[in-house]
Amino acid sequence: MNLLLFGPPGAGKGTQSALLVERKRFIHFSTGNMLREAIREGSELGKKAKSIMDKGSLVPDSIVISLVEDELKKLKGKNFILDGFPRTVTQAEALDELMSKLGLSLDRAFFLSVPQDLIVRRLTGRRMTKDGRHVYHIEFSPPKKMGVCDVTSEELIQRPDDREEVVSSRLEAYEASTAPLKKYYEKSGILVEVNGVGSSEEVYSKIVSSMNF
Ligand code: AP5
Numbered sequence: 383m384n385l386l387l388f389g390p391p392g393a394g395k396g397t398q399s400a401l402l403v404e405r406k407r408f409i410h411f412s413t414g415n416m417l418r419e420a421i422r423e424g425s426e427l428g429k430k431a432k433s434i435m436d437k438g439s440l441v442p443d444s445i446v447i448s449l450v451e452d453e454l455k456k457l458k459g460k461n462f463i464l465d466g467f468p469r470t471v472t473q474a475e476a477l478d479e480l481m482s483k484l485g486l487s488l489d490r491a492f493f494l495s496v497p498q499d500l501i502v503r504r505l506t507g508r509r510m511t512k513d514g515r516h517v518y519h520i521e522f523s524p525p526k527k528m529g530v531c532d533v534t535s536e537e538l539i540q541r542p543d544d545r546e547e548v549v550s551s552r553l554e555a556y557e558a559s560t561a562p563l564k565k566y567y568e569k570s571g572i573l574v575e576v577n578g579v580g581s582s583e584e585v586y587s588k589i590v591s592s593m594n595f
């Protein structure tokens with residue numbers, strides 16, 4: 383069973399992926415995480431991506447597609463979740479082509495819908511460890527001690543693109559480039575719309591109930 387989770391920034395893609403990885407043993411494939419890893423490594427790709435991501439724009443399709451090409455091959459024979467890729471119709475078409483060459487396919491494309499005011503609250507209140515592995519929210523899932531990770535005791539940080547002034551650019555990029563994916567996956571017959579409002583557990587139940595997995 384192979385899934386795509388898409389939707390606006392802050393819709394809960396990462397949160398739901400983490401639950402599916404933990405409970406259903408999916409492999410998590412997130413281009414956002416791959417790009418942030420490249421930034422931490424200081425690679426050429428990372429340097430290029432950083433200035434684009436920090437201002438809330440999308441990294442060009444050609445860069446993202448070449449980034450995922452080799453990584454997709456590693457997913458063969460596994461159950462995986464694509465999180466944040468594809469996020470343009472061009473990327474979706476490239477993905478279809480790559481997957482058919484590899485003999486892979488997507489079974490469900492879950493669209494998580496969340497209203498804009500809640501998205502802004504979720505993003506501006508998100509805090510995480512430097513490597514992004516442990517994610518909190520100052521209001522909805524706070525750590526036991528403010529600003530400190532429960533698991534690693536590290537200081538929590540705010541993602542640079544979660545600052546309020548950047549969030550509006552991310553929402554614009556989403557509307558212009560990613561929202562059209564809904565039609566794309568509706569046409570291919572695998573779209574499942576999930577209301578992303580409610581607790582993480584409530585949203586998780588809705589996803590799992592439409593999966594038979
Ligand atoms: P990426 O890292 O993919 O970010 P995004 O799509 O903007 O989404 P987020 O990770 O911000 O949100 P999420 O839906 O995962 O929410 P989460 O579960 O963490 O991409 C970042 C950037 O990289 C892009 O802007 C772009 O520049 C570039 N990029 C990446 N992929 C690309 C691509 N394919 N093409 C071009 N550019 C690309 O939740 C958010 C917060 O809400 C958390 O604090 C969480 O605890 C809380 N929360 C979640 N669910 C709930 C709930 N049900 N109830 C209460 N709180 C909740």
Ligand code: MG
Pocket residue numbers: 395396397414
């Ligand atoms: Mg995420």
